[in-house]
Amino acid sequence: MMGNPDMVDVAASADRRDSLAARAEFVRERANWMRRRLLKMIVDAGQGHPGGDLSSADIVACLYFDILRIDPKVPAAPGRDRFVLSKGHCTGVLYTALAGRGFFPEAELDTYLKPESRLNGHPNRTYLPGIETNTGPLGHGLPVGVGVAVAGQIDEAGYRVFVLTGDGELQEGSMWEAAMFAGHRGLGNLTVIVDRNRLQQGARTEETNALEPLADKWRAFGWDVVEVDGHDHAALLAAFDDAAAARARPRVIIANTFKGQGVSFMRDQAGWHHGVPNAEQYAQAMAELEAEMSR
Amino acid sequence: MSAAAPAAAGTFDCRDAYVRAVEELAEGDDRIVAVVNDSVGSSKLGKFRDRFPARLINVGIAEQNMVGVGAGLANGGKIPFVSAASCFLSARALEQIKADCAYSQQNVKLCGISSGVAYGELGATHHSIEDIAWLRAIDKLTVIVPADPWETAAAVKAAAGHDGPVYIRISRMPVPALPRPEGATFAIGKAETLRDGGDVAIIANGTLVHRALDAAAALAAEGIAARVINMASVSPIDAEAIAAAAATGAIVTAEEGLAAGGLGGAVAEYCAEHHPVRVKRLGFPGFLPTGSPSWLMERYGLTAEGIAAAARDLVTAKSL
Incomplete structure (x- = not known):
């Protein structure tokens, strides 16, 4: 593999000399900030998808504040790592991460969902820097991520492609078309993270259209599989570090998570897929998150 | 099927002009790649595959993935020509054309092969007569229907030079070369x-x-x-x-x-x-x-x- 000549690595937050524990602690603070900030966005806007935002916050924080080689000053650098939010409705995590990394001013988060805001209900790459493709309908992000990985494979470029999918999203046939092809091509530069919160919009995945045995399905499609606690920052970082190693096969990280993680009354509740906390619930959520931060 | 009948004297299958133009582009620009759904033969891309094996990406029979992969290749700096029977390309992958190509403004060239009623007796599943109505309704997607070999080649080259998604209908029904004045040019948006x-x-x-x-x-x-x-x-x-x-x-x-x-x-x-x-x-x-x-x-x-x-x-x- 060639190096990554187009990229100036400015992921200053991710000094690889730091210990895993120090990196995990840094990401833990960032994920907590993202949770508080995205809940404020949802409360201010009067709508949003808090359940899936909160389940994926730790995954996205690890990527944006440690793993991804991206430069907010050169957001379209050809050699950048790519992150594709296949579960496009979880804009809370994406927008807070991009703002936190300086792709746009943090104050702009206050415009979330307001008329003509760049912060649409689903991500739009023509509105905001740092977004790779417009998602929203489920089943789109993985095929696009596979295409980027094929381009990187042809060019022997050094960039990596990360695709975050919901678990319910794996009921879309296009995800398996893409998974089959990624396995066939041996796309070692591709990592999928499944936000395995076991809940889809209306019910549990296993009651709706069962995904298990999920790891076996990916293995059968030619993927390396690792399962981690999707709220354990050190475990996630270790999995992502390992994903950086040269590989001959694509890799899926099944991140076992809880929808609504971090807020007791939202945790593992299908009812918070979308929904807005009232003033009292919001106060409680923020108090819980602040307490978690100071522990 | 009758569409496979050889063109009568003085008439042409526009797929030939299409593949020649794509090969010419590929010779001078290594960003040009072709993406197909097991349609190397029906797209007449066999020679392209032989000449540029690494740049022929065959996803198999999977149109949604084909168009998504095309959008991803464009994200990775390629200029993909996604070639498939237009009935399947336009219908099966319509949401990918809308979201991944047009709404995302990715530089993907969608080539609908054997359009219209070229597949005649195979019936309405294989006719592509709705494609223009569907696709012209999509914002920021250029839609071109060339009339002869010269215009097919010109449209392919114009599409390659246009930064944005384009759908080109590549006819298989034999057509004659149209009479044109010396120095005629093709421009997107110009009749x-x-x-x-x-x-x-x-x-x-x-x-x-x-x-x-x-x-x-x-x-x-x-x-x-x-x-x-x-x-x-x-x-x-x-x-x-x-x-x-x-x-x-x-x-x-x-x-x-x-x-x-x-x-x-x-x-x-x-x-x-x-x-x-x-x-x-x-x-x-x-x-x-x-x-x-x-x-x-x-x-x-x-x-x-x-x-x-x-x-x-x-x-x-x-x-x-």
Whole structure:
């Protein structure tokens, strides 16, 4: 593999000399900030998808504040790592991460969902820097991520492609078309993270259209599989570090998570897929998150 | 199937011009790649594969993934020509065309092969007559329907030079080379006036353009001067050319597709709003009976005679 000549690595937050524990602690603070900030966005806007935002916050924080080689000053650098939010409705995590990394001013988060805001209900790459493709309908992000990985494979470029999918999203046939092809091509530069919160919009995945045995399905499609606690920052970082190693096969990280993680009354509740906390619930959520931060 | 019949002397299968143009582009630009759904043969991309093996990406029979992969390749700096039977490309992957290519403004070139009723007897599942109506409704997607080999090659090259998603219909039904002045050029959004005339205008594209010219010649013998416009670029459309056609007082549109929603729909919309004038749309009514491509074209009046008859009726109605 060639190096990554187009990229100036400015992921200053991710000094690889730091210990895993120090990196995990840094990401833990960032994920907590993202949770508080995205809940404020949802409360201010009067709508949003808090359940899936909160389940994926730790995954996205690890990527944006440690793993991804991206430069907010050169957001379209050809050699950048790519992150594709296949579960496009979880804009809370994406927008807070991009703002936190300086792709746009943090104050702009206050415009979330307001008329003509760049912060649409689903991500739009023509509105905001740092977004790779417009998602929203489920089943789109993985095929696009596979295409980027094929381009990187042809060019022997050094960039990596990360695709975050919901678990319910794996009921879309296009995800398996893409998974089959990624396995066939041996796309070692591709990592999928499944936000395995076991809940889809209306019910549990296993009651709706069962995904298990999920790891076996990916293995059968030619993927390396690792399962981690999707709220354990050190475990996630270790999995992502390992994903950086040269590989001959694509890799899926099944991140076992809880929808609504971090807020007791939202945790593992299908009812918070979308929904807005009232003033009292919001106060409680923020108090819980602040307490978690100071522990 | 009859579509596979060799082209008659003096006629051409536009797929040949398409692959030659893509190969020429690929020679000079290593960003050019081809993406197919097990359609190397039907897209005539065998030679491309032999010459540029690493740049032929065959996803197998998976159209949604094919178009998504095309969008991802564009994200990775490639200029992908996604080539598949237009019936499957446009219908099966419609949401990927909308979201991943057009809405995301990715630089993907979508090439609908064997469009219209090229697959004749295979039936409505394999006819691609809705594609233009569907795709011209998608914002920020360029839609081109070339009429002959020269225009096919020119459209492919224009698409490669255009930064944004493009759909090009590549006909398989044999067509003659159109007569063109020396130094003719192709431009996205620009119609080509192939014949001047003030009594009626025929606006056609694709396989109907040479039939429109034959119709105009027949009408001229009767003393009717028909203007013939090749409207290859359906989106963006050339409003000035439609206005000039409307000035004749009567317009016939002709296309190898649905009479509703496609080129005829676009012309009728424009005229109703800006230049109210009689517009007769020639095309197919919907799901079609079993028949060869040429039988279907005749059955629905998509012939020089059918176009001339429609034009004659409009000219007569004008003088009443």
